[in-house]
Amino acid sequence: MxxxxxxxxxxxxxxxTNERVENMVYKDNPFLAMLSKYEQFxxxxxxxxxxxxxxxxxxxxxSDAQANKTNSQLKAFLLTRVSDYSLASIKNETLEASKGxxxxxxxxxxxxxxxxxxxxxxxxxxxxxxxxxxxxxQAASGTGTAVTSITLKSIPDVTNFEVxxxxxxxxxxxxxxxxxxxxxxxxxxxxxxxxxxxxxxxxSVAVTADDYIYQMGDYDGKLSGIEAWVPAxxxxxxxxxxxxxxxxxxxxxxxxxxxxxxxxxxxxLIGAAARVAREGGKPDxxxxxxxxxxxxxxxxxxxxxxxxxxxxxxxxxxxxLIHGPRGxxxxxxxxxxxxxxxxxLQMDVWKLYSLGKAPKILDSDGLKxxxxxxxDAIEVRVGYYAQLGCRGPGYNARISL
Numbered sequence: 001m002x003x004x005x006x007x008x009x010x011x012x013x014x015x016x017t018n019e020r021v022e023n024m025v026y027k028d029n030p031f032l033a034m035l036s037k038y039e040q041f042x043x044x045x046x047x048x049x050x051x052x053x054x055x056x057x058x059x060x061x062x063s064d065a066q067a068n069k070t071n072s073q074l075k076a077f078l079l080t081r082v083s084d085y086s087l088a089s090i091k092n093e094t095l096e097a098s099k100g101x102x103x104x105x106x107x108x109x110x111x112x113x114x115x116x117x118x119x120x121x122x123x124x125x126x127x128x129x130x131x132x133x134x135x136x137x138q139a140a141s142g143t144g145t146a147v148t149s150i151t152l153k154s155i156p157d158v159t160n161f162e163v164x165x166x167x168x169x170x171x172x173x174x175x176x177x178x179x180x181x182x183x184x185x186x187x188x189x190x191x192x193x194x195x196x197x198x199x200x201x202x203x204s205v206a207v208t209a210d211d212y213i214y215q216m217g218d219y220d221g222k223l224s225g226i227e228a229w230v231p232a233x234x235x236x237x238x239x240x241x242x243x244x245x246x247x248x249x250x251x252x253x254x255x256x257x258x259x260x261x262x263x264x265x266x267x268x269l270i271g272a273a274a275r276v277a278r279e280g281g282k283p284d285x286x287x288x289x290x291x292x293x294x295x296x297x298x299x300x301x302x303x304x305x306x307x308x309x310x311x312x313x314x315x316x317x318x319x320x321l322i323h324g325p326r327g328x329x330x331x332x333x334x335x336x337x338x339x340x341x342x343x344x345l346q347m348d349v350w351k352l353y354s355l356g357k358a359p360k361i362l363d364s365d366g367l368k369x370x371x372x373x374x375x376d377a378i379e380v381r382v383g384y385y386a387q388l389g390c391r392g393p394g395y396n397a398r399i400s401l
């Protein structure tokens with residue numbers, strides 16, 4: 001069969017089945033894989049109602065119960081989608097050179113498309129633990145003068161960076177009025193990454209200590225992950241999260257904050273589980289960074305009890321089983337979880353709401369490929385339109401380690 005755009009599109013459709021893409025997406029991202037999915041997020045927003053208080057028409061005195069009766073306390077988060085894109089470019093020369101060898105072309109093309117899917121997946125998986133700001137790191141030092149290297153404040157954040165990535169720096173996480181750091185307004189390219197020391201080599205850019213670092217275009221534009229739903233600080237009087245001021249009940253509407261930094265890790269996790277249980281939650285999974293997982297393994301020693309979490313016949317994750325007041329909890333390492341935090345979750349209150357699968361090859365018009373106007377190449381687009389939602393923030397804890 002002659003190889004052309006039509007036959008190649010058909011071959012890719014067979015190659016990139018939903019099952020294959022899902023396995024690519026889930027294999028290294030436990031929280032993303034284990035999340036419940038809703039893929040019909042149409043319209044401009046989605047209303048997510050939360051009951052955070054029960055009626056108060058109760059008393060040992062009937063007259064007092066009747067006089068003081070109230071309705072249930074209700075709020076509704078109005079979720080809005082965010083979009084994210086990852087593009088693959090395949091040279092037309094490759095297509096021409098492979099006309100007589102479909103396998104050779106598929107190998108070259110899937111190499112690029114797999115990369116685009118991986119980039120979109122990493123972006124989504126990182127965002128699911130984030131606060132919506134899009135920040136993927138912070139500068140450890142700097143005085144506002146131009147430099148050619150950036151030392152990250154947290155070395156584990158180096159996994160968020162790639163050679164060739166264009167980044168921007170800003171002193172704030174959202175609503176900035178001062179603009180981006182000189183040299184990064186239109187993006188500055190990362191030319192080298194030292195994964196041992198957490199140092200990024202870049203072209204000249206002005207860096208100030210504690211500047212937040214963003215992949216270009218991501219500033220204040222990512223989905224609201226766990227850190228947004230259960231923030232480090234209790235929501236205050238000016239809070240407005242998807243249209244809700246959560247300060248009326250910062251725990252039931254904004255989750256639990258548990259300080260375990262002075263405790264042995266196992267004690268911190270059990271203590272947080274007890275705190276969640278007090279609020280009526282039944283946590284079943286706790287996500288930690290690989291370093292914290294290793295620390296827990298060492299601390300438990302011969303008492304460690306492993307457990308496997310199967311997502312589908314091909315995808316599964318190994319964790320450690322601990323026991324909280326309301327049942328067993330699987331402690332599972334996720335590369336996207338920050339190193340100084342653990343998230344103890346009741347998984348059935350969390351859901352990823354999306355318009356179609358997330359991520360996916362964007363071909364709703366039937367066209368998987370577009371001819372690039374500025375290059376002799378074809379373009380494949382991967383992306384998603386999604387938002388994370390939580391129907392019971394108060395059943396989840398952010399644990400400072």
